Amino acid sequence: MKLPPLLLAAGLLFWGVVTGFPLIALALMLAMESPRWIRARWDFDPKDYERVADLCSVAFLLLMVWQWFGTRQGPEGILTVLGWLPMIFAPVLLLQRYGVSGGVPLSALFWSLRRGRSGGVVRTLPLDHGYFAVCLLSATCANLRAPWFFPVLAGLGLYALAPLRPRGRSMAAWLPAVVCAVAIAYGLQHGLLVAQRQVEAFALDFLRDRVFGRVDPYRAQTSIGDLGRVKLSDRIVVRVGGPGARPMRLRDAVYDAFAHDAWFARSNAFRDVATEGDRGWRIAPGSGPEIALSMALVRGRGVLPLPANPALLDHLNVSKVERNPLGTVRVQDGPAALTFTVAADAAGVGSELGPTPVDLQMPERLRPVLMETLARWNLADRPGADVARALPAAFARDYRYTTLLTDAAGRKRSIEAFLTDQREGHCEYFATSTVLLLRAAGVPARYVTGYAVREWSAFEGEYRVRARHAHAWALAWIDGGWREIDSTPAGWFDLEAESASVWQDTLDLLSWMHHRWNQWRDRDPGPSEGVGLGWLAIIVPLAGWLVWSVTRRSRRDVEERRSASRTPDRLDHAMAPLLARLATLGHARDPSTPLRAWLRGLPLDDVAMQAAIRRIADEHARLRFDPDAADDAQIDALAVDATALSGRLVPSGAAAASDATPVIATSRR
């Protein structure tokens, strides 16, 4: 089936307009349709087709890999590359359209057909239809929701299929059938769209319900009450570097209300943080040495782990920074790997919302236990600052850190049980108890989640913060400022470290490589560097491969055709003096007469001369037309003979006229 005229051009135009490459589409249209008017065709070797097809395939794969891993698009980048298909595979079709065979050898499309090929019949396949289909497919990848898209698509499809129209049917019967088919197709794709939307909405609801983000700034579900081992992974979640002093802890979120074993942020209205010119995002007045933080963002947003009293965020590649009155900072539209610096005012008192009545509330059922605990430690009537100072020491003395929450006594795990008789638990117990005890003592207090920064990596030159370094502590309002009170026994960090996996080092290395790669990918590119480097990464290997394959081919060709291609030149050179001499004597060869036949038939008077010329003619024919005979030494010998003979040739009349100078009877040497 032949392609209807200009269908390819129409397909390309459609693709170009939809995907936003109209100029490229125009160029391709011109290149593809020119063979209708240009008669010249090239006789490409099947190898040429294979090479170009390979080149296109490699380009396609590299672009796929690049779009997936090298840009921020991720898997969606594949859609982008699919939209480029007509560009990527244009060379193959151009070869077909300008070649004599009218198709692309199957061996160019299937590797399996390249083996065991023995110069037999080259089976070809015209790719016009396939290419046209690719144009349509690529156009759909642009996901253009214009009302004309579907009618034009259907029209192009109908035009392509027009040659298959049943000849026996009248137009009146055919046209309604076609319209019907198009309408059904439209209905089906529309139904598919509706169904997809509903499934998506359902899935989103489902995920929202079941899967929380890493940190929920509004609510912290604690493991209080759970049983079993609280086990967190070794995954590195934050890296801390930079010239500033290492912060002991990084705060994720601050909560002020406790109910049903969970912490909530009552003051949760996030407000935009303003930028301060080029200097970054200003959270609070003040300054300090910069600390560099690197972390991963899921879907471009998340809560920033920050040291206490952050003042200025810089190099933060996000579109929006928000902060709630409790001091939790979250960002939006950031890269998957976020790296930024934060200047923290170590001497500052913080800009968080001062104490509110909420900061003194506690569940009434807990009040007796809390008061009893304070009384046990003789802290019931002490000033707030003393209580805050004394609590960590008291916990360290009487309580034990564990992640293994057993239920030996058959009682439910709870804050009451922790404080009264179990007296062991993990940081959430300690932090929650501390906050509540402080509140019981009349000190406004809040609950903080975040990370402890302890593990130094000499290899990376940075502090690593792992998921299992997650920690919780308390903030207490003392002397007009929020002070951190961490009453978890100091040994907890070492206990956690014991649970490290044996694969940790390997995983750390991989994590580091991934981190570096992300950093490189998300670096702030110069105006042209981003695009330039990306294309360089694709073009340089491709060009190298092409050059390699071409030079390899030419090298092989040289080996194969040394005798065939170079010999004629050398032979021409060898025979040139003789032929020139013959020309001056008036002997001209018709181009259609073989040289040997012509030399043998020359009207020469001298028999010896005739014999000599015959020998030379035979030798030339042998060296010229026997593929196995090409030998440089023999060609040189022929050149010597021919040159010598040309010197002896005299006009036939002259020889007869002067007997005194007889023509030399030649021998071969």
Next chain:
Amino acid sequence: MDLADFHDRIATNVARVVLGQRTTVRKLVAALVAGGHVLLEDYPGTGKTTLAKALARSLDADFKRVQFTPDLLPSDIVGVSIYNPRDQQFAFHAGPVFTHLLLADEINRASPRTQSALLEAMAEGQVSLDGERRPLPDPFFVVATQNPVEFHGTYPLPEAQMDRFALRLSLGYMPTEQEIAMLTARDGADPLASLSPVVTLDDVRSARRALAAIRVSDAVKRYVVDLVASTRTAPGVGLGASPRASLAVMKLAQALAAFDGERFVSPEHVQEVAVEAIAHRVVLERDRRLGGDSAATVVARLITALPVPV
């Protein structure tokens, strides 16, 4: 026996009967070695049949002759299965095509159906009869003759079937002296009867094998292809020569080169056989034909127009 010797023996033997046709005999033997069939086309009485018979007698081979007539049937050539009532089975009676050398005399006098039966055998080297394939002997060589002017009761061979012949040769009227010599030779007994075989079937087979050793350079191959391809675009030509013509020219040129004692093909050999190997496959347009042009002259012109590789 090398190929040159093979040719010389046959040529010398045939020359005892057919006078003055050395070049024709040379090409005829070349076709025998190259595995192609030959169509001898000339006026009645120019010695076509004699030449074919002389060649047959020079070979120690099975020889059959079929005189083609309008009422000849395919079964008269390929054979027929006849029911034998005694053992209640069909017995195959092989036709004259089951031979090594077949002389198809006046092939254009038989009906197209009968011609087709023979030409299928020529192309396939086998005969399909009653659903059974019967291979023909190896070698299988057909020399067909036809008269160009005998229009009454003839069925011209279609182009597709002309393409099956590697060569179309004509002998032409011999010069006066040779005709006199011929009369002298025929004074006594028939000289054909005195011919005895000079080569065996094994010689033919080994000659065919030896042909593969004759080298053809890329330049000569290209020349052959260019020459054949030029017939397809030549003015006045309705149907050009097929790639089968290129193949035939190359193989015949290989044979001629071998007859000259050379191990490679040069353009002279291609030119020597080009007209006879190509012209019969070329169909001229009607007005060209009526204008007195022949395919042979067109091909000869093409040869002089195409530069040879040097």
